[in-house]
Amino acid sequence: MEDMILYDRLQFAFTITFHYIFPQLTMGLSLLIVYFKWKYLKTQTEKYNKAAKFLMKIFAVNFTMGVVTGIPMEFQFGTNWAKFSELTGNIIGQTLAMEGLFSFFLESSFLALFIFGEKLMGQKLHFLTGFLVFLGSWASGLLILATNAWMQHPVGYEILENGKFVLNHFGELFSNPWLIPAFLHNQMASLVTSSFLIISIGAFYILSKKNIEYGKLFLKTGIVFGLTSSFLVAFPTGDWNAKNVAKYQPASFAAMEGIFETEHGGAEIVLVGQPNMLEKKLDNKLSIPNVLSILTYQSWNKQIPGMDQFTEDELPTNIPGLYYSYHIMVGLGTIFIGLMVLAAFLWWRKKLFEYRPLLWALMFAVPFPFIANLTGWYVAELGRQPYLVYGLLKTVDGISPTVSSGNSLFTLLGFVGLYILLGLLFLLLVGKIINEGPTKKH
Numbered sequence: 001m002e003d004m005i006l007y008d009r010l011q012f013a014f015t016i017t018f019h020y021i022f023p024q025l026t027m028g029l030s031l032l033i034v035y036f037k038w039k040y041l042k043t044q045t046e047k048y049n050k051a052a053k054f055l056m057k058i059f060a061v062n063f064t065m066g067v068v069t070g071i072p073m074e075f076q077f078g079t080n081w082a083k084f085s086e087l088t089g090n091i092i093g094q095t096l097a098m099e100g101l102f103s104f105f106l107e108s109s110f111l112a113l114f115i116f117g118e119k120l121m122g123q124k125l126h127f128l129t130g131f132l133v134f135l136g137s138w139a140s141g142l143l144i145l146a147t148n149a150w151m152q153h154p155v156g157y158e159i160l161e162n163g164k165f166v167l168n169h170f171g172e173l174f175s176n177p178w179l180i181p182a183f184l185h186n187q188m189a190s191l192v193t194s195s196f197l198i199i200s201i202g203a204f205y206i207l208s209k210k211n212i213e214y215g216k217l218f219l220k221t222g223i224v225f226g227l228t229s230s231f232l233v234a235f236p237t238g239d240w241n242a243k244n245v246a247k248y249q250p251a252s253f254a255a256m257e258g259i260f261e262t263e264h265g266g267a268e269i270v271l272v273g274q275p276n277m278l279e280k281k282l283d284n285k286l287s288i289p290n291v292l293s294i295l296t297y298q299s300w301n302k303q304i305p306g307m308d309q310f311t312e313d314e315l316p317t318n319i320p321g322l323y324y325s326y327h328i329m330v331g332l333g334t335i336f337i338g339l340m341v342l343a344a345f346l347w348w349r350k351k352l353f354e355y356r357p358l359l360w361a362l363m364f365a366v367p368f369p370f371i372a373n374l375t376g377w378y379v380a381e382l383g384r385q386p387y388l389v390y391g392l393l394k395t396v397d398g399i400s401p402t403v404s405s406g407n408s409l410f411t412l413l414g415f416v417g418l419y420i421l422l423g424l425l426f427l428l429l430v431g432k433i434i435n436e437g438p439t440k441k442h
Helices: 002-020 023-043 046-079 082-116 123-152 179-207 212-248 250-257 291-297 319-348 356-364 367-384 405-436
Strands: 157-159 165-167 269-276 281-288 387-389
Touching: 002 023, 002 046, 002 367, 002 405, 023 046, 023 123, 023 179, 023 212, 023 367, 046 082, 046 123, 046 212, 046 405, 082 123, 082 165, 082 387, 123 179, 123 367, 123 387, 179 212, 179 319, 179 356, 179 367, 212 250, 212 291, 212 319, 250 319, 250 367, 269 291, 269 319, 319 356, 319 367
Parallel strands: none
Antiparallel strands: 157 165, 269 281
16 A cells, blocks of 8 residues: 555656646746737837747747646546545546636647737737737646645535535635635746746857847846746745745644744744754754744744644655755745846846856756746645645545556656656757747748
């Protein structure tokens, strides 16, 4: 049984990790495409139109990869997690179906029109198709996060005698207090990823001395969006999310902050430290007194319950994983703010395009927002364990009893091999698009 749970969780963790590389880019990139197309309508400057169409090529490849890697995840609900689907399908099935039927078809249909229909439709309708692609991608994020928000903080439900969950109030899925903070935080984090991508492309063009005009355009635009979204990820959206965790999942909050023992007279914030699970403490701790109480409750002396206040069953099953994921996410987010502030300062001083050390740093920074986004998801998912539906349905009770651990391991290895090939293909295709540049004629 333990092997079965381990391999089922590993398979879903691997497939969703690989899959989420792509949606986090499409959601942010769609907004940048709309921005460039709007700038073209406003100024009639052709470089903005070419920039929008160039980014849509990357979007299209990315979207295709997201679809290909997203479908196996849906099937896993019926294979590895059949009991979970049987018990909760009446609730989560609604938002997942809406995401597939409405958001996916909206996004995919108007993506094709944007790519192939510019001359036929004219520029205003062409802008509208881009806007509808953006709307579809963000609606997709909202519906997926509505599903996850219900699993994190279940609302509007009733449990029948047979153990099945049914929804009493459909509207409560979207008025869930967990949803809006999570959605806004996720979308701003996605915008950080896409901003860093176009910044990296811009830095590459300037360093390689080709497509200089577009290199400067991508750098300037990316810095504006990247600086704004980097701050918004931290505050208010990140702050709002953390307060939600403290309110609704206090054991998870204690674990991710590394609070082993309840502190009286205010809780410190830990900057550096390694969880020591044998001695129930943080090794090599570097912290600032009372700051966590101020950030969470705006009170210097507010007590925050530590892990010693909860039973073993209430605590997350992987405390070190949760703790490190949270601190990697926060640490990278802080670095992004610093990097964007420095870039904006040099741009203001008119030295950005000549300052090669920073251009190299910006070009190679592109993987780190992906890492920050993924560790953010790990925080949400590891924090919910040992539950699939927080406080109501444990992970051990949601697996498929008829799928063996050997089958799960075999298919996991198959996914690893296939996704490595898909990842290489994605890098080759996107690299080819970037190398050809926005000025390539078809």
